[in-house]
Amino acid sequence: MKFATEAIHSSYDPDDHNRAIMPPIYQNSMFALKEIGENTPFRYARVSNPTRQVLEDTMAALEKGHSGMAFASGMGGIDCIWRTILKPGDTILAVQDIYGGAYDLLVDVYAHWGIQVVFANLTELSQVEPLLQQHKPALVWLESPSNPLLRLVDIQAICTLAHQYGASVGFDNTFATPYLQQPITLGVDVVFHSATKYLCGHSDVTMGIVVVKDAALAKRMRNMQIMTGSIAAPMDCAFVLRGIKTLSVRMDRHLLNAQIIAERLQTHAAVEKVFYPGLPTHEHHALAQTQMNGFGGVVSVYLKNNTREASNQVIKALDMLLMAPSLGGVESLVNHSASQSHSGMSTEVKDALGIREGLLRFSIGIEDVEDIWNDIQQALNATL
Numbered sequence: 001m002k003f004a005t006e007a008i009h010s011s012y013d014p015d016d017h018n019r020a021i022m023p024p025i026y027q028n029s030m031f032a033l034k035e036i037g038e039n040t041p042f043r044y045a046r047v048s049n050p051t052r053q054v055l056e057d058t059m060a061a062l063e064k065g066h067s068g069m070a071f072a073s074g075m076g077g078i079d080c081i082w083r084t085i086l087k088p089g090d091t092i093l094a095v096q097d098i099y100g101g102a103y104d105l106l107v108d109v110y111a112h113w114g115i116q117v118v119f120a121n122l123t124e125l126s127q128v129e130p131l132l133q134q135h136k137p138a139l140v141w142l143e144s145p146s147n148p149l150l151r152l153v154d155i156q157a158i159c160t161l162a163h164q165y166g167a168s169v170g171f172d173n174t175f176a177t178p179y180l181q182q183p184i185t186l187g188v189d190v191v192f193h194s195a196t197k198y199l200c201g202h203s204d205v206t207m208g209i210v211v212v213k214d215a216a217l218a219k220r221m222r223n224m225q226i227m228t229g230s231i232a233a234p235m236d237c238a239f240v241l242r243g244i245k246t247l248s249v250r251m252d253r254h255l256l257n258a259q260i261i262a263e264r265l266q267t268h269a270a271v272e273k274v275f276y277p278g279l280p281t282h283e284h285h286a287l288a289q290t291q292m293n294g295f296g297g298v299v300s301v302y303l304k305n306n307t308r309e310a311s312n313q314v315i316k317a318l319d320m321l322l323m324a325p326s327l328g329g330v331e332s333l334v335n336h337s338a339s340q341s342h343s344g345m346s347t348e349v350k351d352a353l354g355i356r357e358g359l360l361r362f363s364i365g366i367e368d369v370e371d372i373w374n375d376i377q378q379a380l381n382a383t384l
């Protein structure tokens, strides 16, 4: 099956569910046993639930992994991965432009629990082997394209090196989705999604999804999830399953719109620089062409006027686009990373990463592209 078909048909058999065309929502916490020791597939919903199972199997199919697991939030999923793979004394080597919430979890929690946390610029392949030699990490954590500057890492090359040095590789695939990039096929051991974003696609669910490449790690991670209890609710699973059925169609429109908006933003007098992997001027455009099947729906800009006031002027002048801390829904949004997703970082760290006050991140939705552009253009004009 090809992707769009697999997203709809791969993991659901109506014969198992009274011929219901759509996966039913099993809104119950337990399942009855007829006798002691009966071996039923479902018993208690923290352990497993039929609606969640369809979603988890669908994601495992789309990401080409062994097993999927659905969590109550993205951060619940990341925490489960790190707790399963890392133990006190271990080192995690993470991309420096990691998602802000994941950065906070490492710095504020894991670093105090005996984990050595090393952030590095892994976009520079030449730096990766010396870092592996020096730090001997148990886990390398990648995010590509990254949030909000859309930097890429060479997934296949880093996985090969990491495995040579005995490290596992985890990957945040939230921005690309499995439609644009399947990291497990490039060597990654465990893939993560904030399903809150494109997989759901309609800004009405908070969820994390993890897909593990091999059975042994999947078993350990499943046990961790059961013990720590961050599980996705049945209704939320049904919403995200519905979202996944239209993922390829939505992503095609996100890509089309984002490319047009990125090209036009380059010509706007208020804009200093545009970040979008689909632009030939993007530092990792060539890598994106080989590694991805499209460049995503997020476009970021540096305003010429690099101040919070200028960013605020644009945000307030936007009419259709709302400011919100998330992305990946059908509606276009704007985000001010310095005060929102990356507010937990010190000014020095933000400066080093290029998270400026005059940086705006647009999540380009699937509305008519002319309406999106007209709104962004008139709002940017406000700073001239």
Ligand SMILES: Cc1ncc(COP(=O)(O)O)c(C=O)c1O
Binding pocket: 073, 074, 075, 076, 099, 101, 102, 147, 172, 174, 175, 193, 194, 195, 196, 206, 207, 208, 325, 326
């Ligand atoms: C790239 C990325 N990873 C992880 C997360 C965390 O996911 P959640 O907010 O669903 O817990 C987010 C949320 O913004 C994100 O953008």
